[in-house]
Amino acid sequence: MIVARACADAGVDWIERSTEDDPELADAYWEHIPVILIDGEIHSRWFVDPVALASALSNR
Numbered sequence: 001m002i003v004a005r006a007c008a009d010a011g012v013d014w015i016e017r018s019t020e021d022d023p024e025l026a027d028a029y030w031e032h033i034p035v036i037l038i039d040g041e042i043h044s045r046w047f048v049d050p051v052a053l054a055s056a057l058s059n060r
Helices: 002-010 023-029 050-058
Strands: 035-038 041-045
Touching: 002 050, 035 050, 041 050
Parallel strands: none
Antiparallel strands: 035 041
């Protein structure tokens, strides 16, 4: 998985959450899946760019 690998490489923890398990998340992000949040802010929507994600994680 791209997110797991990028987080492991950057030495940061991550949490996977599902819109199927959380109606509030479903309401907020249903048309943006997958959505990646870094420190509560949207980093990317609809696809995950491994290079951009690695760069964002290393710059936090």
